[in-house]
Amino acid sequence: MKMLKGGYMGNKNKMETRNLNLYYKGFQALINVSLPIKENTVTALIGPSGCGKSTFLRTLNRMNDVIDGTRIEGEVLLDNDSIYDVGVDPVVLRKKVGMVFQRPNPFPMSIYDNIAYGPRIHGHKKKDTLNEIVENSLRAAALWDEVKDRLHKSALGLSGGQQQRLVIARVLAVDPQVILMDEPASALDPISTAKLEDLIHQLKSNYTIVIVTHNMQQAARVSDFTGFFLNGEMIEYDVTNTIFTAPRIKRTEDYITGRFG
Amino acid sequence: MVRESFQEQLSKLRNDILQMGNLVENAIDMAAVALVNQDLELAEKVVMEDDNIDRLQMAIESMCLSLLALQQPMARDLRFISTALKINTDLERMGDYARNISKIVLKIGSEPLIKPLVDLPRMAELAQQMVRENLTAFVKQDRDLALQAAMHDREINKLYKNTFTELAELMARDASTIKQSIYLLFIARYLERIGDHATNLSEWIIYMITGERLELGDMSSVVR
Ligand SMILES: Nc1ncnc2c1ncn2[C@@H]1O[C@H](COP(=O)(O)OP(=O)(O)O)[C@@H](O)[C@H]1O
Ligand SMILES: [Mg+2]
Numbered sequence: 001m002k003m004l005k006g007g008y009m010g011n012k013n014k015m016e017t018r019n020l021n022l023y024y025k026g027f028q029a030l031i032n033v034s035l036p037i038k039e040n041t042v043t044a045l046i047g048p049s050g051c052g053k054s055t056f057l058r059t060l061n062r063m064n065d066v067i068d069g070t071r072i073e074g075e076v077l078l079d080n081d082s083i084y085d086v087g088v089d090p091v092v093l094r095k096k097v098g099m100v101f102q103r104p105n106p107f108p109m110s111i112y113d114n115i116a117y118g119p120r121i122h123g124h125k126k127k128d129t130l131n132e133i134v135e136n137s138l139r140a141a142a143l144w145d146e147v148k149d150r151l152h153k154s155a156l157g158l159s160g161g162q163q164q165r166l167v168i169a170r171v172l173a174v175d176p177q178v179i180l181m182d183e184p185a186s187a188l189d190p191i192s193t194a195k196l197e198d199l200i201h202q203l204k205s206n207y208t209i210v211i212v213t214h215n216m217q218q219a220a221r222v223s224d225f226t227g228f229f230l231n232g233e234m235i236e237y238d239v240t241n242t243i244f245t246a247p248r249i250k251r252t253e254d255y256i257t258g259r260f261g
Numbered sequence: 262m263v264r265e266s267f268q269e270q271l272s273k274l275r276n277d278i279l280q281m282g283n284l285v286e287n288a289i290d291m292a293a294v295a296l297v298n299q300d301l302e303l304a305e306k307v308v309m310e311d312d313n314i315d316r317l318q319m320a321i322e323s324m325c326l327s328l329l330a331l332q333q334p335m336a337r338d339l340r341f342i343s344t345a346l347k348i349n350t351d352l353e354r355m356g357d358y359a360r361n362i363s364k365i366v367l368k369i370g371s372e373p374l375i376k377p378l379v380d381l382p383r384m385a386e387l388a389q390q391m392v393r394e395n396l397t398a399f400v401k402q403d404r405d406l407a408l409q410a411a412m413h414d415r416e417i418n419k420l421y422k423n424t425f426t427e428l429a430e431l432m433a434r435d436a437s438t439i440k441q442s443i444y445l446l447f448i449a450r451y452l453e454r455i456g457d458h459a460t461n462l463s464e465w466i467i468y469m470i471t472g473e474r475l476e477l478g479d480m481s482s483v484v485r
Contacts, residue, residue, distance in 0.1 A: 217333055244335050246472025256335040258267075 008224045009239070013077070014039035014178060014208040015060060015097075020074035022055055022064065029055045031232040032074075037178070042200060042209045044219035044240065047229035048255065053212040056229065057180050060210065061097035062090045078178070095122065098171035102183040104163035106155035106170075111138075111147050114155045114166060118174040133173050140206075141169035142199045161192020165199060172203075179203065181211040185218060197222050216256055220244045228252045267332050271341065274328070275400070277321050278345050278352075282396040284314050285352045286389050288359035289455065293385030295363055296448065297378050299370040307363035314356035321349045337469075344469035348399075351458040351465075355392070358451040358458075365444045375431065375438045380420045381445065384452040387413045387420075391459035395466055404470045411463035411477040417456035418479055424449040 015037040022030035029052050037043050037060075045053045058064045059076055062083060076083050083093055095118075107114050115134045116124075124130055134151070138144040143165040147158070155166055164184055171179055181200075185193040200209060200222050213219050219226055219240065226243040228236045228251075236243065236252040247253050254260050288307050295304035325346040328334065334342055394410035397403065428442040428449075460477050467475055 216335060220335070245339060247336055253336045257338045 008038055008041045011038040011041055013037065014079065015210075016075075016077045016080075017056075017059070018075040018077070020056075020059060020076060021072065022052075022059060023071045024067070025069040029232050030059070033232075033234045035227055035234055035237055037208060037210055038225060039208050040204055040206075041224040042204050042211060042222050043225045043227065044223035045210065045212045045227050045229060046214070046216060046219050046256075047235075049214070051229040052232045053229055054182050057099075057182055057210060057212055060178070060180055061094050061099055063094075063099065065090060095174045096176055097178040097180060098174065098176035100164070100167050100171060100179065100181040100184050102186050104160060104167050104187070106158070106163050106166050108154070108156060110152045111155045111158070111166065112151040115169050115173045118170060122174060137169040137173040138166075140172050140203070141165045142195065142202070143169055159192070161188050161195060164188060164192065164196060168199065168203075176207065178208045178210065181209065183212055183214060186214065193218070216244070228255065230255070267328075267338075270324070270328060270332075271338065274321070274324055274342070274345050277317065277324070278349065278399065279396055281314065281317050281321060281349060281352050282392055282399075284310070284317065285356045285359070286392045286396075288314065288356050289385055289389050289392070292359040292362040292366070293382050295366045295370070297382050299366070299374070301367060301370045304363040304366035304370060308360050308367070311356055311360040314353060318349055318353040318356075321345065325349070340469045340472060344399075344465045347465045348395075348462050351461045352392075355388075355455045355458045358455050362448050362451050365448055369441055369444050372441065375441050375445075376427075378445075380424045380427075381448055381452065384417050384420045384424075384449070384456070387417050388452060388455045388459055391456065392462070395459065395462040398463075399466050399469070402470050404467055407463045407466040407470070408477075411460045414456045414460045414477075414479050417453060421449050421453040 013036045017033055017035050020030055020033040021028060033052075033056060035043075035056075045056065047053055055064065059072065060083075064070045064072070072084065078093070078097065082088075083097075107117060109117075112134055115137050116130045119130060119133050124133065135144065135148075138147060143162060146162060147166075150157075155163065158166060164187075168179070168184075185196050188196060197218065200211065203209060204224075211219075211222065223240045225237065226240045227234050228243065228247075228249075230251060236247055236249045238247070242248075243252065244256060247256065288310065291303050291307045294300065295307065325342050328342050332338070391410045391413050394406050394413075398407035398410065425446065428446050432439050432442045457478065460479070464475055464477050467473060
């Protein structure tokens, strides 16, 4: 078993949750979740619909704050500092911990302006700087070659797969450290999905990635670590290889072999 | 439902492996009986029936490959199918050795034996026991039994060394025994190899049950 261990065990915890509980009014959606998120790795969260994957992901950049009646207990750390401390500005936090959603959501503006939007808000005004950010972000999102001749056309004219990479470029443009992805490929065809998975693989050398996916083969392909959630609890967390070849816990095994869920 | 037919295919695979195991166990048994009784007809039968083993091996292999490609199994299903794929190959090789032994019987079966055969049939018996115990372990998910099966390989190896020494002495004493001695030595070697493949069965079956990769091979059989 030892020989199966991935080479990322020694990476430091970029983020970490400790005994995390989350309540939507009276309903407890997360129960005592403790999970490390290793720097420069991809962590996949799997589990049946409604088990709390998206809720958990949103706690990592305080996106739940905007949902009324949400209460949280326990700790969420970024570089060992609590992100729920009073001094933390959620807007600054979300710049460091960016998010990509299930459906690509480009703004109804040009490709260029989609990418420049965040940097402008954060105070970049100079044309040269913006040009550079736009190009670098599109390159990093493996989209540059496909759109460089139509940067000023509407982003809505892009294919679904291109839109999803555009959204990733938009996240990259504000120079994040962690990227959260909530079922980012679920609306994409197989070729766009493969491109997105390649991109995730490339991005992890510079960023830390957490991806929620209902596609277990995808989790197996892209991630270094996998956490299995069930009814708000994190049942098992391990090196992805171990989870998919020899998980320790029967409920994990039953789920990934399709025996329930 | 897709998953239901997947379960059906898995149980068909399990049955095919058991069938494969039975054929191989029989082949070893018949080869040993043919040797001791100098039964040429039985030896001929083993050689002929090896084709059935080869055919079943191909069928099992294709089934495993299509299950891997089409169902993309995970965890215990993945371990089960990869184990089937691996032990299928080991069983087929064991069948080949039984056939090789029988071919030798066809060559030496009409001449008087140079010595009473005790160790060789004992080795064959132990090999069969290893197959039988492993197949039971495979079906019952019994790790201890698979481990126990592997332990018999030690004794096979000991018998192999005995046979080696004994036949070497015989050849040195009496040159007229050399030809048959060499044939018997080959048979001993084949039985020893069968024991090694049977040890692989144990390793893979234990992997299937728990996910551990153990190295159970006994290196004491290497003649120095
Ligand atoms: N805004 C909300 N208000 C109340 N309950 C919610 C809210 N969002 C999610 N839930 C509930 O929390 C549980 C977890 O949901 P979610 O995190 O979306 O699961 P997943 O992403 O694993 O499908 C579900 O039972 C869901 O109904
Ligand atoms: Mg969700």
